[in-house]
Amino acid sequence: MIRFARTVAAVALTTALALVAGCGGSDSDAGSGEEGKALKKVTYLTSFGNFGRDSYAWVAKDKGYFEEAGFDVDIKPGQGTGGVIPAVVSGQAQFGPIDLTGGLLHMGSGQAKDFVAVAAIQQRTMAAIATTEGNGIATPKDLEGKRLADTPGSVVRNLFPTYARLAGVDADKVTWVNGEAQTLMGTLAGGSVDGIGQFVVGEPTIEAVTKKKAVLLPYSDVIPDLYGNVLITSKKLAEQDPETVKRFSAALLKGLQYSLAHSKEAAEILARNVDATNPTAAAAELELMAEYVTPGGSGTRLGTLDSARVARSIAILERAGALRQGMTPEQIIDFDLVPKA
Structure with missing residues (x-):
């Protein structure tokens, strides 16, 4: 498909x-x-x-x-x-x-x-939460208790409360930390966070940087149009x-x-x-x-x-x-x- x-x-x-x-x-x-x-x-x-x-x-x-x-x-x-x-x-x-x-x-x-x-x-929209295999994130609900990084003003971060509400996730159980555009993937590769805000097209670059299989949760799956x-x-x-x-x-x-x-x-x-x-x-x-x-x-x-x-x-x-x-x-x-x- x-x-x-x-x-x-x-x-x-x-x-x-x-x-x-x-x-x-x-x-x-x-x-x-x-x-x-x-x-x-x-x-x-x-x-x-x-x-x-x-x-x-x-x-x-x-x-x-x-x-x-x-x-x-x-x-x-x-x-x-x-x-x-x-x-x-x-x-x-x-x-x-x-x-x-x-x-x-x-x-x-x-x-x-x-x-x-x-x-x-x-x-x-290409907004998504991105992680790699082994971080215990396969569904939106798995984000609870996890630590995510993104730039403070990014759409992924600002739209997350809406995404979380519609996906049945308790946003208060997700911790966000600040990151910079050019270093987010390295942060994920280093293991200091469980996931990052990213566009779905970042999948190839995530895999090139982390040397692991990427896992993405596209916002478009939950918030259409x-x-x-x-x-x-x-x-x-x-x-x-x-x-x-x-x-x-x-x-x-x-x-x-x-x-x-x-x-x-x-x-x-x-x-x-x-x-x-x-x-x-x-x-x-x-x-x-x-x-x-x-x-x-x-x-x-x-x-x-x-x-x-x-x-x-x-x-x-x-x-x-x-x-x-x-x-x-x-x-x-x-x-x-x-x-x-």
């Missing part, structure tokens, strides 16, 4: 990639990267360190997609949703991906504001320079398109830019991510976001008591800037 699902995803992805190829370059500044024109300097944060799942940004830079769109992009490693949002809002970075659910939780709790999502990276990562920018930039946002988004999605179609090459590009890269694991992460990126196998363009579906996600979080009542999709997403289906 897994092989069949990935085959279906690959066919759907091919159709979607053909559509996304035409999503940029039509505005008046399409020649910004041409010789003689200054490039706009932009800082982009990855979602979580520099793993294969984020290699598409490096591909967009290496292949010249950013330059063609008029940008000189400085790519820096992000520290999850809780780190990317304040950096973008404060202007330290202009763009970065966050988990949409994490963004909703931050905005709903008043922890963050003044940012908007402008494109989807993954159509389904949640989007994964989305590209965000500040409300200020979105309002003052929407064409810049559209051009950048199109170039990044072009890098995503190429990376999923050429996972090994994308991994090699990442390895040329990030010394600690394991190319085999990075390529495997991209291959696993493909089925999460395709918009439901509908042939719809990559990057789209559906208002009705986001509203259903909000309702799930409201019913779980994780989100205040009354939030709307338009509060967190600028649908005028999102790629059209």
Whole structure:
């Protein structure tokens, strides 16, 4: 079934990639990267360190997609949703991906504001608890009494109370400790924790680092209909320079398109830019991510976001008591800037 699902995803992805190829370059500044024109300097944060799942940004830079769109992009490693949002809002970075659910939780709790999502990276959440065989974790209930690590503002950690409630887990019996994006897997390998917050595509890298079989508990098994990562920018930039946002988004999605179609090459590009890269694991992460990126196998363009579906996600979080009542999709997403289906 897994092989069949990935085959279906690959066919759907091919159709979607053909559509996304035409999503940029039509505005008046399409020649910004041409010789003689200054490039706009932009800082982009990855979602979580520099793993294969984020290699598409490096591909967009290496292949010249950013330059063609008029940008000189400085790519820096992000520290999850809780780190990317304040950096973008404060202007330290202009763009970065966050988990949409994490963004909703931050905005709903008043922890963050003044940012908007402008494109989807993954159509389904990839959030999960990750561990390895031998740690006594095979089901959500096994998490009770265990010690888990993650960055303080990560979506896995912030969404855990909702996941625990719906999975029948007593969240008070689970201990969380702080970690950093780049060292979490090493922490797990060292045995100081029983599990870590991670995306499901991290499975190959976990096994490469720990030398053990990975065990994952995907949040999507318990909380359906949640989007994964989305590209965000500040409300200020979105309002003052929407064409810049559209051009950048199109170039990044072009890098995503190429990376999923050429996972090994994308991994090699990442390895040329990030010394600690394991190319085999990075390529495997991209291959696993493909089925999460395709918009439901509908042939719809990559990057789209559906208002009705986001509203259903909000309702799930409201019913779980994780989100205040009354939030709307338009509060967190600028649908005028999102790629059209």
